[in-house]
Amino acid sequence: MIVAIDGPAAAGKGTIAQRLAAHYRLPYLDTGLLYRAVAKEMTERGLDIDDPETAGRIAASLDTGRLADPELRGHHAGELASRVAVHRPVRAALLEFQRHFADRLGGAVLDGRDIGTAVCPDADVKIFVTASAEVRARRRTDELRAKGRDVDYGRILAEIRARDARNRRSMRTCSIRPTRI
Numbered sequence: 001m002i003v004a005i006d007g008p009a010a011a012g013k014g015t016i017a018q019r020l021a022a023h024y025r026l027p028y029l030d031t032g033l034l035y036r037a038v039a040k041e042m043t044e045r046g047l048d049i050d051d052p053e054t055a056g057r058i059a060a061s062l063d064t065g066r067l068a069d070p071e072l073r074g075h076h077a078g079e080l081a082s083r084v085a086v087h088r089p090v091r092a093a094l095l096e097f098q099r100h101f102a103d104r105l106g107g108a109v110l111d112g113r114d115i116g117t118a119v120c121p122d123a124d125v126k127i128f129v130t131a132s133a134e135v136r137a138r139r140r141t142d143e144l145r146a147k148g149r150d151v152d153y154g155r156i157l158a159e160i161r162a163r164d165a166r167n168r169r170s171m172r173t174c175s176i177r178p179t180r181i
Contacts (some may be wrong), residue, residue: 001024001125002123003017003107003124003125003127004054004102004123005109005112005126005128006112006117006128007113007130008130009032010140011131012139013129016127026109027106028109028110029063029111030111031080034067035075035082036081037066038058038094040066041062042054049080049084051088054058055084055089058090059093060089062097079159083166084165087121098115098119099120103117107124126139137157138153141153
């Protein structure tokens with residue numbers, strides 16, 4: 001059984017996906033971590049994250065052991081991830097990884113952008129989770145404050161809106177056709 005959970009940043013996809021994966025005892029993949037790991041590795045190596053070819057090579061050889069790095073869940077990694085996600089070579093390499101993960105025996109739960117359309121168009125279950133930018137900013141602000149960080153709701157809202165705009169652009173310029181391999 002493949003469960004595809006799609007929607008914008010901070011809408012609650014991860015919470016739902018983790019609970020479904022635990023309930024059905026299925027492997028879970030937060031696909032956003034892949035993009036975050038690519039961006040983090042590039043910055044650590046001093047590479048230009050705005051270079052599509054280099055980013056694509058890093059994505060194609062990504063060490064999945066990096067996905068456990070808690071820094072990937074940080075705000076900075078998320079901002080950098082949205083920059084590498086616009087590169088067609090990155091999306092193509094990670095699309096292959098995500099499809100392979102989904103096709104494992106017994107199925108899987110995946111959450112992220114384009115999961116139900118481009119990554120797993122034939123998923124058994126497709127869920128689209130959304131919320132207004134204001135609600136997502138409030139959720140993210142509360143989450144960060146609960147971790148002891150001093151954050152400004154207005155700044156978080158502006159960042160979510162900017163990220164949404166980048167994501168809309170990347171969907172227009174780098175969309176992957178929804179076909180099965």
